[in-house]
Amino acid sequence: MKTYDLVELASRNLRESVLRNSLTTLGIAVGVASLVAMLSLGIGLQQLANRRLEHSGLFDSVLVFTPRGPEGFGPRRAASPAEPRRLDESARQEISRIAGVAEAYPEIRVPTEVRYNGKPFRTVVEGLPPSAAESAAMEGIQGHFFSKPDAAEAILQADFAKELDPDTARLRGRPLTLVYAESVSIGNFPPGRSPTGAAAAGRSPRSDRGEPAGFSVLRKEATLTIVGVTESQPNAGFERFGRARIFVPLDLAEKMIPPQISALLDSPVRQPAPPAQAGSAGRPTDGPLYATLIVRVADVKNIEPVENAIKRMGFSTFSLQDATRNLRQFFAVLDLFLGIFGSLALAVASLGIINTLVMAILERRREIGILKALGASDRDVKGLFFAEAGVMGLVGGAAGVALGWAIGHTINLGANIYLQRQNLPSQTIWLVPWWLVVGAIAFSLVVSLLAGLYPASRAARLDPAQTLKYE
Amino acid sequence: MSDAAPRILRAERVSRHYAMGSAVIRAVDEVSLEVGAGEFVALLGSSGSGKSTLLNLMGGLDRPTSGAMVVAGRDLATLGAEELARYRRHSVGMIFQSFNLVPRMTVEENLELPLRLAEVERGERRARVEEALDRVGLQARLRHRPSELSGGEQQRVAIARALVNRPTILLADEPTGNLDSRTGTEILTLIEEINRASGTTVVLVTHEEARADRIAKRKIFLADGRLVEERKPN
Numbered sequence: 001m002k003t004y005d006l007v008e009l010a011s012r013n014l015r016e017s018v019l020r021n022s023l024t025t026l027g028i029a030v031g032v033a034s035l036v037a038m039l040s041l042g043i044g045l046q047q048l049a050n051r052r053l054e055h056s057g058l059f060d061s062v063l064v065f066t067p068r069g070p071e072g073f074g075p076r077r078a079a080s081p082a083e084p085r086r087l088d089e090s091a092r093q094e095i096s097r098i099a100g101v102a103e104a105y106p107e108i109r110v111p112t113e114v115r116y117n118g119k120p121f122r123t124v125v126e127g128l129p130p131s132a133a134e135s136a137a138m139e140g141i142q143g144h145f146f147s148k149p150d151a152a153e154a155i156l157q158a159d160f161a162k163e164l165d166p167d168t169a170r171l172r173g174r175p176l177t178l179v180y181a182e183s184v185s186i187g188n189f190p191p192g193r194s195p196t197g198a199a200a201a202g203r204s205p206r207s208d209r210g211e212p213a214g215f216s217v218l219r220k221e222a223t224l225t226i227v228g229v230t231e232s233q234p235n236a237g238f239e240r241f242g243r244a245r246i247f248v249p250l251d252l253a254e255k256m257i258p259p260q261i262s263a264l265l266d267s268p269v270r271q272p273a274p275p276a277q278a279g280s281a282g283r284p285t286d287g288p289l290y291a292t293l294i295v296r297v298a299d300v301k302n303i304e305p306v307e308n309a310i311k312r313m314g315f316s317t318f319s320l321q322d323a324t325r326n327l328r329q330f331f332a333v334l335d336l337f338l339g340i341f342g343s344l345a346l347a348v349a350s351l352g353i354i355n356t357l358v359m360a361i362l363e364r365r366r367e368i369g370i371l372k373a374l375g376a377s378d379r380d381v382k383g384l385f386f387a388e389a390g391v392m393g394l395v396g397g398a399a400g401v402a403l404g405w406a407i408g409h410t411i412n413l414g415a416n417i418y419l420q421r422q423n424l425p426s427q428t429i430w431l432v433p434w435w436l437v438v439g440a441i442a443f444s445l446v447v448s449l450l451a452g453l454y455p456a457s458r459a460a461r462l463d464p465a466q467t468l469k470y471e
Numbered sequence: 472m473s474d475a476a477p478r479i480l481r482a483e484r485v486s487r488h489y490a491m492g493s494a495v496i497r498a499v500d501e502v503s504l505e506v507g508a509g510e511f512v513a514l515l516g517s518s519g520s521g522k523s524t525l526l527n528l529m530g531g532l533d534r535p536t537s538g539a540m541v542v543a544g545r546d547l548a549t550l551g552a553e554e555l556a557r558y559r560r561h562s563v564g565m566i567f568q569s570f571n572l573v574p575r576m577t578v579e580e581n582l583e584l585p586l587r588l589a590e591v592e593r594g595e596r597r598a599r600v601e602e603a604l605d606r607v608g609l610q611a612r613l614r615h616r617p618s619e620l621s622g623g624e625q626q627r628v629a630i631a632r633a634l635v636n637r638p639t640i641l642l643a644d645e646p647t648g649n650l651d652s653r654t655g656t657e658i659l660t661l662i663e664e665i666n667r668a669s670g671t672t673v674v675l676v677t678h679e680e681a682r683a684d685r686i687a688k689r690k691i692f693l694a695d696g697r698l699v700e701e702r703k704p705n
Binding site for chain 1 (some may be wrong): 487527530533534552553556557558559560561565567569571573574575576581584585587588590632636
C-alpha cells in the first residue's frame with residue numbers, strides 16, 4: 001500500500017474511536033508538554049545565567065600582567081631565564097590581534113581627590129572602555145553612559161553619589177573636579193636637570209649619567225560633568241585596589257598616568273641601553289607600561305585558547321574559567337535530570353499507545369482478517385498500525401509542544417509579575433528554541449512508533465482464516 | 472472438469488491438518504481435484520466436511536499441511552507471504568456467508584480497500600468502484616454504510632468488492648447462508664451472470680444441493696475432509 005493511503009486509512013481508523021484515541025493522544029501531549037516545559041526551563045535558566053555572567057564581565061575577561069604580579073610587589077622570579085616582556089602598547093596591540101579577543105584595554109585606577117561643591121573627597125577613579133556600556137552594571141544606570149570615548153564626563157557609584165548629595169538625581173549635569181598626580185617621564189635629561197614644574201621626582205641613580213632616568217609627578221586637575229549614577233560596578237569581581245567609585249572614559253583615564261611602581265622597578269633600571277647607543281635609541285619604551293590589561297573575549301568558550309596564547313607571550317594571566325566550566329557542567333546535569341523527569345511522563349504515555357493499539361487489535365481482529373483476505377500483506381497490516389501510532393505521536397507531539405509552550409509562558413508571566421513586585425527587571429526564565437520544538441515532536445513520533453512495534457507485529461501475525469471464522 | 476476449458480486450478484493430494492491438543496484434526500485430507508478456466512464448480516458437503524477449509528486453501532488464506540495447490544501454474548504452498556498476498560490481491564476474489572464488509576466504512580470505502588492494496592491510482596479508483604457497483608446494480612448506495620443496507624445488498628457489495636480488482640477466480644463461501652430464499656436465489660443468479668458474462672471461474676461452497684444443481688456445471692462432494700464424489704448436476 002502507498003504511504004499516502006496508509007496514513008489516510010490510519011487517520012480514518014483513528015477518527016472512529018474518537019474518545020479513546022483522543023485520550024491516548026492527550027496522554028502523549030501531556031508527556032511531551034512536561035518534557036518541553038522541563039527542558040525549556042533548563043535552557044532558559046542556563047541562558048539567563050550565561051547572560052548575567054557574560055554581562056558581569058567576570059567570565060569573559062582575562063587579566064594580563066607581567067609574571068611578577070599585577071602590583072609589582074611579588075617576589076622576583078629568579079628562575080625566570082629571559083627578561084620578562086614589557087606590558088606596553090605593542091603588547092596590547094598584539095593581544096588584541098589574538099583570535100577570539102574582543103578587546104584589550106588597560107586597567108587604569110587612579111587614586112584621586114575629588115572636589116564637589118568645594119568639599120574634598122578621597123576615592124579611586126577607574127577608566128571604562130566604550131564596551132562597558134553593554135555591561136550589566138550599566139543596565140540600571142540613572143542618566144546615561146559617556147557620550148564620547150574621551151568625553152570629560154563621569155559616572156558615579158551610587159553610594160559615593162549619596163555622599164556627594166543624598167538626592168542623587170540632582171547630581172546629573174553638575175561639575176566635578178578631580179585632583180590627581182600625573183607621572184611624567186624624565187628620561188634623557190642632562191645631568192642635574194629636571195623638568196620644569198616637577199613637584200617631586202623619583203630618580204634612579206643612573207639619571208646622573210644622562211641615561212633614561214625615571215619620572216616626575218605633577219599635580220593635575222580636571223573638571224568633569226556627572227552624567228550618570230550606577231548601583232553596581234563593572235568588573236567588580238576583579239577589584240584589587242579597593243573599590244573605584246568614579247568612572248571616567250578610558251581614553252581620559254589613560255591620560256592621567258599614575259606613578260606606576262612597576263615602571264619604577266622595570267624601567268629603565270632593568271633594561272640599560274648599551275653605552276654606545278645611549279640616547280634616543282636607548283629609550284626603553286615608546287609608551288606607558290601597563291600594570292594590568294583586561295582582555296575581553298567575544299565568546300566565553302575562547303577564554304582558554306586566548307589565555308594560553310597570552311601566556312606564550314610571556315605574561316601571567318588570571319580568569320574565572322574554572323568557575324564557568326563548573327557552571328556549564330551544572331547546567332548539563334540539570335538539563336539531563338529535567339529531561340529524564342520530563343521523559344517519564346512520555347514513557348507512561350507510550351504505555352497508553354500500546355494499550356490503545358492492543359485493544360484496537362482485539363476489536364478489529366475481523367477487519368484485519370478482511371484486509372488480509374482482500375490481499376493485504378503482513379507488511380501492509382503492520383504499516384497500518386504503525387501509521388496509527390505515528391499519527392497519534394505526531395498529533396500528540398504537536399499538541400504537547402503547544403501545551404508545554406503555554407505552561408512555560410505562564411511560568412514566565414508569573415515569575416515576571418513576582419520580579420516586578422520585587423522591583424527587579426523582567427527576565428526570560430523559560431525559553432523554547434526551535435530545535436526543541438522539532439526535537440520534541442520527533443521524539444514523540446519515535447516513542448510512539450516504538451510503542452506501536454509490538455501491537456503492529458501482533459496484528460500482522462493474525463491468521464486470516466482464523467479471524468474470519470468467528471461469527 | 473469440462474474437456475474444452477484449460478485447467479486453471481489443480482489440487483494435488485492437498486491436506487490441511489490442525490493439531491488440537493494431542494489429537495490431529497484432518498480438516499482436508501488428501502484431496503485432489505481440477506477446475507477449468509471459466510468453470511462453475513460447487514463444493515458440497517455437510518457442516519465440518521472441510522469445504523470451507525478447502526476454499527481457504529484455494530484462496531491463499533491458508534496453506535496446506537501437505538500436497539500442492541496449483542493456481543495458474545503456481546503452487547500456492549511454495550509462495551512466500553508477500554507473494555501469497557499479491558495472489559489474493561490480484562488473482563482471486565472471495566465472498567463469505569457473513570459478507571465481511573468493514574462496518575464503519577461506506578460502500579465506496581469498502582470497495583476502495585482492494586484498490587488501495589493494489590496501489591491503483593486515485594483517479595482510476597472511482598471509475599473502478601462505479602464499474603463494480605454497476606455490475607451488481609448498486610450504484611445508488613455509494614455513500615451508505617453496510618448497516619444501512621439489506622442483507623442482499625450487503626452481499627452484492629461484497630461481490631462488487633471481490634470483483635473490483637478483476638480477478639480470474641471468484642470463491643464464494645456459503646454466500647446465501649444468511650439470506651432468505653428469494654434473495655439467495657438473486658445472489659446466485661448474479662454470480663452465475665458474472666461467470667457467464669466475464670468468464671470468471673467460480674467455486675461455490677454450499678450445503679444446498681438443489682441450488683447447486685440449478686447453476687453449477689459440476690458438483691464435488693466432501694465428507695470428513697475427503698473428496699467422496701464428483702458428478703454433473705441432476
